[in-house]
Amino acid sequence: MTVDRTGPDRNRTGHSLEGGGSLRRLLVFVTGLSGAGKSTALSAFEDLGFDTADNLPPPLLDGLLDLTEHPDVPLAVGIDSRTPRFEPTAFLQMLDRLKQQDGLDVSVVFLDADDEILVRRFSETRRRHPLAASNRLAEGIAAERTMLRGLRDAAGCVIDTSMLTGGDTRRLIRDRFAGGAPAGLFVTCMSFGFSKGVPRDADLVFDVRFLRNPHYDPDLKPLTGRDGKVADFVRADPGFAPFVDRLGALLDLLLPRYEAEGKAYLTLAFGCTGGKHRSVMMAETIAAQLGRQAVQACLFHRDLPRVGV
Incomplete structure:
Protein backbone atom coordinates (compact mmCIF):
# COMPACT_ATOMS: atom_id res chain seq x y z
CA MET A 1 0.00 0.00 0.00
CA ALA A 183 12.69 12.27 -5.94
CA GLY A 184 14.45 12.13 -2.60
CA LEU A 185 14.38 9.34 -0.04
CA PHE A 186 11.82 6.53 -0.38
CA VAL A 187 11.01 4.64 2.84
CA THR A 188 9.64 1.09 3.09
CA CYS A 189 7.99 0.25 6.41
CA MET A 190 8.18 -3.54 6.74
CA SER A 191 6.74 -5.87 9.35
CA PHE A 192 8.22 -9.31 9.99
CA GLY A 193 8.32 -12.17 12.47
CA PHE A 194 11.58 -12.98 14.27
CA SER A 195 10.57 -16.64 14.17
CA LYS A 196 10.96 -16.51 10.37
CA GLY A 197 14.23 -14.59 10.28
CA VAL A 198 15.36 -10.97 10.24
CA PRO A 199 15.17 -9.35 6.76
CA ARG A 200 18.72 -8.80 5.52
CA ASP A 201 17.74 -5.82 3.39
CA ALA A 202 16.57 -3.83 6.42
CA ASP A 203 18.52 -0.66 7.16
CA LEU A 204 17.06 -0.18 10.64
CA VAL A 205 15.46 -2.98 12.70
CA PHE A 206 13.13 -2.30 15.63
CA ASP A 207 12.11 -5.08 18.02
CA VAL A 208 8.55 -4.38 19.20
CA ARG A 209 8.14 -7.55 21.23
CA PHE A 210 8.17 -5.36 24.35
CA LEU A 211 4.56 -4.38 23.57
CA ARG A 212 1.51 -6.29 24.82
CA ASN A 213 0.92 -9.39 22.73
CA PRO A 214 -2.61 -9.79 21.25
CA HIS A 215 -1.78 -13.42 20.46
CA TYR A 216 -2.81 -14.41 23.98
CA ASP A 217 -6.25 -12.82 23.76
CA PRO A 218 -8.64 -15.40 22.23
CA ASP A 219 -10.71 -12.68 20.56
CA LEU A 220 -7.68 -10.99 19.00
CA LYS A 221 -5.55 -13.98 18.10
CA PRO A 222 -7.21 -14.64 14.69
CA LEU A 223 -7.00 -10.95 13.73
CA THR A 224 -3.99 -8.98 12.47
CA GLY A 225 -2.36 -5.67 13.24
CA ARG A 226 -4.45 -4.09 10.50
CA ASP A 227 -7.63 -4.66 12.53
CA GLY A 228 -8.84 -1.83 14.73
CA LYS A 229 -9.31 -4.00 17.82
CA VAL A 230 -5.70 -5.18 17.67
CA ALA A 231 -4.47 -1.65 17.07
CA ASP A 232 -6.41 -0.39 20.10
CA PHE A 233 -5.01 -3.22 22.22
CA VAL A 234 -1.40 -2.46 21.26
CA ARG A 235 -1.92 1.30 21.52
CA ALA A 236 -3.11 0.87 25.11
CA ASP A 237 0.32 -0.42 26.16
CA PRO A 238 1.98 2.30 28.32
CA GLY A 239 5.18 1.89 26.29
CA PHE A 240 3.55 2.46 22.90
CA ALA A 241 3.21 6.27 22.82
CA PRO A 242 6.70 7.01 24.23
CA PHE A 243 8.24 4.61 21.70
CA VAL A 244 6.42 6.19 18.75
CA ASP A 245 7.34 9.70 19.94
CA ARG A 246 11.03 8.84 20.33
CA LEU A 247 11.13 6.93 17.05
CA GLY A 248 9.53 9.91 15.30
CA ALA A 249 12.20 12.19 16.73
CA LEU A 250 14.91 9.76 15.61
CA LEU A 251 13.55 9.65 12.08
CA ASP A 252 13.27 13.44 12.00
CA LEU A 253 17.00 13.47 12.70
CA LEU A 254 18.05 10.63 10.39
CA LEU A 255 15.95 10.97 7.23
CA PRO A 256 17.27 14.37 6.10
CA ARG A 257 20.83 13.17 6.71
CA TYR A 258 20.32 9.95 4.77
CA GLU A 259 18.85 11.97 1.92
CA ALA A 260 21.72 14.48 1.99
CA GLU A 261 24.13 11.54 1.80
CA GLY A 262 22.44 10.48 -1.44
CA LYS A 263 20.62 7.42 -0.12
CA ALA A 264 17.60 6.70 -2.33
CA TYR A 265 15.86 3.89 -0.39
CA LEU A 266 15.53 3.16 3.32
CA THR A 267 13.88 0.09 4.84
CA LEU A 268 12.54 0.27 8.39
CA ALA A 269 11.78 -3.23 9.69
CA PHE A 270 9.54 -3.80 12.71
CA GLY A 271 9.65 -7.28 14.20
CA CYS A 272 7.48 -9.21 16.64
CA THR A 273 7.33 -12.95 17.28
CA GLY A 274 5.18 -14.09 14.37
CA GLY A 275 4.84 -11.00 12.18
CA LYS A 276 1.07 -10.85 12.53
CA HIS A 277 0.04 -8.39 15.23
CA ARG A 278 2.43 -5.92 16.90
CA SER A 279 4.91 -5.51 14.05
CA VAL A 280 2.11 -5.01 11.51
CA MET A 281 0.40 -2.41 13.66
CA MET A 282 3.69 -0.56 14.23
CA ALA A 283 4.63 -0.55 10.54
CA GLU A 284 1.17 0.81 9.71
CA THR A 285 1.52 3.50 12.38
CA ILE A 286 4.93 4.74 11.25
CA ALA A 287 4.02 4.62 7.55
CA ALA A 288 0.95 6.74 8.24
CA GLN A 289 3.05 9.17 10.27
CA LEU A 290 5.57 9.49 7.44
CA GLY A 291 2.76 10.02 4.95
CA ARG A 292 1.39 12.91 6.99
CA GLN A 293 4.87 14.46 6.79
CA ALA A 294 4.86 14.09 2.97
CA VAL A 295 7.62 11.47 3.07
CA GLN A 296 7.46 8.98 0.17
CA ALA A 297 6.69 5.65 1.80
CA CYS A 298 5.11 2.25 1.27
CA LEU A 299 4.05 -0.65 3.48
CA PHE A 300 5.14 -4.26 3.18
CA HIS A 301 3.99 -6.99 5.58
CA ARG A 302 6.45 -9.77 4.86
CA ASP A 303 4.95 -12.56 6.91
CA LEU A 304 1.20 -11.95 6.81
CA PRO A 305 0.70 -14.43 3.91
CA ARG A 306 2.62 -17.01 5.93
CA VAL A 307 0.14 -16.91 8.80
CA GLY A 308 -2.87 -17.55 6.60
CA VAL A 309 -3.95 -13.94 6.12
Whole structure:
Protein backbone atom coordinates (compact mmCIF):
# COMPACT_ATOMS: atom_id res chain seq x y z
CA MET A 1 0.00 0.00 0.00
CA THR A 2 1.50 3.33 -1.01
CA VAL A 3 1.13 5.96 1.66
CA ASP A 4 2.41 8.96 -0.29
CA ARG A 5 4.18 9.50 -3.58
CA THR A 6 4.71 13.25 -3.46
CA GLY A 7 7.54 14.80 -5.40
CA PRO A 8 8.25 16.64 -8.66
CA ASP A 9 5.85 16.47 -11.58
CA ARG A 10 6.33 13.32 -13.64
CA ASN A 11 5.44 12.53 -17.22
CA ARG A 12 3.60 9.34 -18.14
CA THR A 13 6.81 7.31 -18.25
CA GLY A 14 7.70 8.23 -14.70
CA HIS A 15 10.66 10.53 -15.25
CA SER A 16 11.37 13.48 -13.04
CA LEU A 17 10.78 16.80 -14.77
CA GLU A 18 13.39 18.98 -13.16
CA GLY A 19 14.20 22.68 -13.48
CA GLY A 20 13.32 24.01 -16.91
CA GLY A 21 11.33 20.89 -17.79
CA SER A 22 14.41 18.91 -18.86
CA LEU A 23 13.78 15.19 -19.14
CA ARG A 24 16.04 12.69 -17.42
CA ARG A 25 15.73 9.13 -18.66
CA LEU A 26 15.46 6.54 -15.92
CA LEU A 27 18.03 3.72 -16.28
CA VAL A 28 17.82 0.89 -13.74
CA PHE A 29 20.43 -1.85 -13.50
CA VAL A 30 18.96 -5.05 -12.06
CA THR A 31 21.60 -7.32 -10.63
CA GLY A 32 22.20 -9.75 -7.79
CA LEU A 33 22.92 -13.34 -6.94
CA SER A 34 21.89 -16.10 -9.32
CA GLY A 35 18.61 -17.56 -8.10
CA ALA A 36 17.65 -14.46 -6.11
CA GLY A 37 14.95 -13.33 -8.55
CA LYS A 38 16.50 -11.09 -11.18
CA SER A 39 14.22 -12.43 -13.93
CA THR A 40 11.16 -11.79 -11.77
CA ALA A 41 12.31 -8.24 -11.10
CA LEU A 42 12.96 -7.55 -14.79
CA SER A 43 9.50 -8.87 -15.60
CA ALA A 44 8.03 -6.49 -13.02
CA PHE A 45 9.82 -3.56 -14.66
CA GLU A 46 8.48 -4.66 -18.03
CA ASP A 47 4.95 -4.66 -16.57
CA LEU A 48 5.58 -1.06 -15.46
CA GLY A 49 6.27 -0.05 -19.06
CA PHE A 50 10.07 -0.16 -19.00
CA ASP A 51 12.11 -1.32 -21.96
CA THR A 52 14.16 -4.26 -20.67
CA ALA A 53 17.35 -6.03 -21.72
CA ASP A 54 19.02 -8.96 -19.95
CA ASN A 55 22.67 -10.02 -19.93
CA LEU A 56 23.69 -7.17 -22.21
CA PRO A 57 27.50 -6.89 -22.38
CA PRO A 58 28.31 -3.57 -20.60
CA PRO A 59 30.36 -2.21 -23.55
CA LEU A 60 27.18 -2.31 -25.66
CA LEU A 61 25.10 -0.22 -23.26
CA ASP A 62 25.91 3.14 -24.87
CA GLY A 63 24.79 1.78 -28.22
CA LEU A 64 21.54 0.52 -26.68
CA LEU A 65 20.78 3.94 -25.21
CA ASP A 66 21.36 5.53 -28.63
CA LEU A 67 19.38 2.96 -30.61
CA THR A 68 16.36 2.44 -28.36
CA GLU A 69 13.24 3.16 -30.39
CA HIS A 70 11.59 5.22 -27.65
CA PRO A 71 14.28 7.18 -25.78
CA ASP A 72 11.66 8.72 -23.49
CA VAL A 73 10.74 5.27 -22.06
CA PRO A 74 12.61 4.11 -18.92
CA LEU A 75 15.08 1.25 -19.35
CA ALA A 76 15.87 -1.70 -17.02
CA VAL A 77 19.01 -3.72 -17.80
CA GLY A 78 19.87 -7.07 -16.20
CA ILE A 79 23.54 -7.55 -15.28
CA ASP A 80 25.09 -10.45 -13.36
CA SER A 81 27.91 -12.99 -13.34
CA ARG A 82 26.52 -14.68 -16.47
CA THR A 83 26.65 -11.47 -18.51
CA PRO A 84 29.23 -11.69 -21.32
CA ARG A 85 32.33 -9.51 -20.75
CA PHE A 86 31.14 -8.58 -17.27
CA GLU A 87 33.88 -7.42 -14.90
CA PRO A 88 32.74 -5.87 -11.58
CA THR A 89 35.39 -3.15 -11.30
CA ALA A 90 34.89 -2.00 -14.88
CA PHE A 91 31.12 -2.04 -14.41
CA LEU A 92 31.35 0.13 -11.29
CA GLN A 93 33.52 2.61 -13.20
CA MET A 94 30.95 2.68 -16.00
CA LEU A 95 28.21 3.20 -13.40
CA ASP A 96 30.01 6.24 -11.99
CA ARG A 97 30.39 7.65 -15.50
CA LEU A 98 26.71 7.16 -16.32
CA LYS A 99 25.63 8.85 -13.07
CA GLN A 100 27.51 11.96 -14.20
CA GLN A 101 25.90 11.95 -17.63
CA ASP A 102 23.32 14.62 -18.35
CA GLY A 103 19.87 13.29 -19.17
CA LEU A 104 20.17 10.05 -17.16
CA ASP A 105 18.77 9.11 -13.76
CA VAL A 106 20.64 5.90 -12.82
CA SER A 107 19.60 3.40 -10.14
CA VAL A 108 20.84 -0.06 -9.14
CA VAL A 109 18.57 -2.77 -7.74
CA PHE A 110 20.35 -5.73 -6.12
CA LEU A 111 18.52 -9.02 -5.50
CA ASP A 112 19.91 -11.03 -2.58
CA ALA A 113 18.98 -14.19 -0.66
CA ASP A 114 20.40 -16.44 2.04
CA ASP A 115 22.82 -19.12 0.86
CA GLU A 116 20.60 -21.99 2.04
CA ILE A 117 17.65 -20.51 0.14
CA LEU A 118 19.73 -20.25 -3.04
CA VAL A 119 20.92 -23.85 -2.63
CA ARG A 120 17.32 -25.01 -2.28
CA ARG A 121 16.15 -23.03 -5.33
CA PHE A 122 18.92 -24.42 -7.53
CA SER A 123 18.24 -27.93 -6.26
CA GLU A 124 14.53 -27.60 -7.01
CA THR A 125 15.04 -26.26 -10.53
CA ARG A 126 18.08 -28.50 -11.26
CA ARG A 127 19.80 -25.54 -12.89
CA ARG A 128 23.56 -25.26 -12.83
CA HIS A 129 25.04 -22.29 -11.00
CA PRO A 130 27.19 -20.18 -13.38
CA LEU A 131 30.18 -20.21 -11.01
CA ALA A 132 29.83 -23.71 -9.57
CA ALA A 133 32.90 -25.83 -10.29
CA SER A 134 32.64 -29.62 -10.26
CA ASN A 135 28.99 -29.33 -9.20
CA ARG A 136 29.91 -27.76 -5.83
CA LEU A 137 26.96 -25.41 -5.59
CA ALA A 138 27.87 -23.83 -2.24
CA GLU A 139 31.30 -22.81 -3.54
CA GLY A 140 29.75 -21.20 -6.61
CA ILE A 141 27.34 -19.18 -4.48
CA ALA A 142 30.17 -18.03 -2.20
CA ALA A 143 32.31 -17.03 -5.17
CA GLU A 144 29.49 -15.05 -6.76
CA ARG A 145 28.69 -13.30 -3.48
CA THR A 146 32.33 -12.19 -3.25
CA MET A 147 32.38 -11.11 -6.90
CA LEU A 148 29.26 -8.97 -6.57
CA ARG A 149 29.97 -7.42 -3.18
CA GLY A 150 30.89 -4.08 -4.74
CA LEU A 151 27.65 -4.00 -6.74
CA ARG A 152 25.63 -4.67 -3.60
CA ASP A 153 27.40 -1.82 -1.85
CA ALA A 154 26.69 0.49 -4.79
CA ALA A 155 22.99 -0.43 -5.01
CA GLY A 156 20.47 2.14 -3.90
CA CYS A 157 17.85 -0.59 -3.52
CA VAL A 158 18.63 -4.02 -2.03
CA ILE A 159 15.84 -6.61 -1.91
CA ASP A 160 16.32 -9.77 0.13
CA THR A 161 14.05 -12.35 -1.49
CA SER A 162 14.79 -15.15 1.00
CA MET A 163 11.29 -15.03 2.48
CA LEU A 164 9.50 -13.50 -0.51
CA THR A 165 7.29 -14.98 -3.18
CA GLY A 166 7.57 -13.82 -6.77
CA GLY A 167 4.46 -11.73 -6.17
CA ASP A 168 6.10 -10.07 -3.17
CA THR A 169 9.12 -9.11 -5.26
CA ARG A 170 6.91 -7.71 -8.00
CA ARG A 171 4.96 -5.69 -5.44
CA LEU A 172 8.11 -4.15 -3.99
CA ILE A 173 9.36 -3.19 -7.45
CA ARG A 174 5.97 -1.70 -8.31
CA ASP A 175 5.75 0.31 -5.08
CA ARG A 176 9.23 1.74 -5.48
CA PHE A 177 9.30 2.41 -9.23
CA ALA A 178 5.70 2.81 -10.45
CA GLY A 179 6.19 6.59 -10.52
CA GLY A 180 9.76 6.42 -11.79
CA ALA A 181 12.77 6.92 -9.55
CA PRO A 182 11.66 8.66 -6.35
CA ALA A 183 12.69 12.27 -5.94
CA GLY A 184 14.45 12.13 -2.60
CA LEU A 185 14.38 9.34 -0.04
CA PHE A 186 11.82 6.53 -0.38
CA VAL A 187 11.01 4.64 2.84
CA THR A 188 9.64 1.09 3.09
CA CYS A 189 7.99 0.25 6.41
CA MET A 190 8.18 -3.54 6.74
CA SER A 191 6.74 -5.87 9.35
CA PHE A 192 8.22 -9.31 9.99
CA GLY A 193 8.32 -12.17 12.47
CA PHE A 194 11.58 -12.98 14.27
CA SER A 195 10.57 -16.64 14.17
CA LYS A 196 10.96 -16.51 10.37
CA GLY A 197 14.23 -14.59 10.28
CA VAL A 198 15.36 -10.97 10.24
CA PRO A 199 15.17 -9.35 6.76
CA ARG A 200 18.72 -8.80 5.52
CA ASP A 201 17.74 -5.82 3.39
CA ALA A 202 16.57 -3.83 6.42
CA ASP A 203 18.52 -0.66 7.16
CA LEU A 204 17.06 -0.18 10.64
CA VAL A 205 15.46 -2.98 12.70
CA PHE A 206 13.13 -2.30 15.63
CA ASP A 207 12.11 -5.08 18.02
CA VAL A 208 8.55 -4.38 19.20
CA ARG A 209 8.14 -7.55 21.23
CA PHE A 210 8.17 -5.36 24.35
CA LEU A 211 4.56 -4.38 23.57
CA ARG A 212 1.51 -6.29 24.82
CA ASN A 213 0.92 -9.39 22.73
CA PRO A 214 -2.61 -9.79 21.25
CA HIS A 215 -1.78 -13.42 20.46
CA TYR A 216 -2.81 -14.41 23.98
CA ASP A 217 -6.25 -12.82 23.76
CA PRO A 218 -8.64 -15.40 22.23
CA ASP A 219 -10.71 -12.68 20.56
CA LEU A 220 -7.68 -10.99 19.00
CA LYS A 221 -5.55 -13.98 18.10
CA PRO A 222 -7.21 -14.64 14.69
CA LEU A 223 -7.00 -10.95 13.73
CA THR A 224 -3.99 -8.98 12.47
CA GLY A 225 -2.36 -5.67 13.24
CA ARG A 226 -4.45 -4.09 10.50
CA ASP A 227 -7.63 -4.66 12.53
CA GLY A 228 -8.84 -1.83 14.73
CA LYS A 229 -9.31 -4.00 17.82
CA VAL A 230 -5.70 -5.18 17.67
CA ALA A 231 -4.47 -1.65 17.07
CA ASP A 232 -6.41 -0.39 20.10
CA PHE A 233 -5.01 -3.22 22.22
CA VAL A 234 -1.40 -2.46 21.26
CA ARG A 235 -1.92 1.30 21.52
CA ALA A 236 -3.11 0.87 25.11
CA ASP A 237 0.32 -0.42 26.16
CA PRO A 238 1.98 2.30 28.32
CA GLY A 239 5.18 1.89 26.29
CA PHE A 240 3.55 2.46 22.90
CA ALA A 241 3.21 6.27 22.82
CA PRO A 242 6.70 7.01 24.23
CA PHE A 243 8.24 4.61 21.70
CA VAL A 244 6.42 6.19 18.75
CA ASP A 245 7.34 9.70 19.94
CA ARG A 246 11.03 8.84 20.33
CA LEU A 247 11.13 6.93 17.05
CA GLY A 248 9.53 9.91 15.30
CA ALA A 249 12.20 12.19 16.73
CA LEU A 250 14.91 9.76 15.61
CA LEU A 251 13.55 9.65 12.08
CA ASP A 252 13.27 13.44 12.00
CA LEU A 253 17.00 13.47 12.70
CA LEU A 254 18.05 10.63 10.39
CA LEU A 255 15.95 10.97 7.23
CA PRO A 256 17.27 14.37 6.10
CA ARG A 257 20.83 13.17 6.71
CA TYR A 258 20.32 9.95 4.77
CA GLU A 259 18.85 11.97 1.92
CA ALA A 260 21.72 14.48 1.99
CA GLU A 261 24.13 11.54 1.80
CA GLY A 262 22.44 10.48 -1.44
CA LYS A 263 20.62 7.42 -0.12
CA ALA A 264 17.60 6.70 -2.33
CA TYR A 265 15.86 3.89 -0.39
CA LEU A 266 15.53 3.16 3.32
CA THR A 267 13.88 0.09 4.84
CA LEU A 268 12.54 0.27 8.39
CA ALA A 269 11.78 -3.23 9.69
CA PHE A 270 9.54 -3.80 12.71
CA GLY A 271 9.65 -7.28 14.20
CA CYS A 272 7.48 -9.21 16.64
CA THR A 273 7.33 -12.95 17.28
CA GLY A 274 5.18 -14.09 14.37
CA GLY A 275 4.84 -11.00 12.18
CA LYS A 276 1.07 -10.85 12.53
CA HIS A 277 0.04 -8.39 15.23
CA ARG A 278 2.43 -5.92 16.90
CA SER A 279 4.91 -5.51 14.05
CA VAL A 280 2.11 -5.01 11.51
CA MET A 281 0.40 -2.41 13.66
CA MET A 282 3.69 -0.56 14.23
CA ALA A 283 4.63 -0.55 10.54
CA GLU A 284 1.17 0.81 9.71
CA THR A 285 1.52 3.50 12.38
CA ILE A 286 4.93 4.74 11.25
CA ALA A 287 4.02 4.62 7.55
CA ALA A 288 0.95 6.74 8.24
CA GLN A 289 3.05 9.17 10.27
CA LEU A 290 5.57 9.49 7.44
CA GLY A 291 2.76 10.02 4.95
CA ARG A 292 1.39 12.91 6.99
CA GLN A 293 4.87 14.46 6.79
CA ALA A 294 4.86 14.09 2.97
CA VAL A 295 7.62 11.47 3.07
CA GLN A 296 7.46 8.98 0.17
CA ALA A 297 6.69 5.65 1.80
CA CYS A 298 5.11 2.25 1.27
CA LEU A 299 4.05 -0.65 3.48
CA PHE A 300 5.14 -4.26 3.18
CA HIS A 301 3.99 -6.99 5.58
CA ARG A 302 6.45 -9.77 4.86
CA ASP A 303 4.95 -12.56 6.91
CA LEU A 304 1.20 -11.95 6.81
CA PRO A 305 0.70 -14.43 3.91
CA ARG A 306 2.62 -17.01 5.93
CA VAL A 307 0.14 -16.91 8.80
CA GLY A 308 -2.87 -17.55 6.60
CA VAL A 309 -3.95 -13.94 6.12
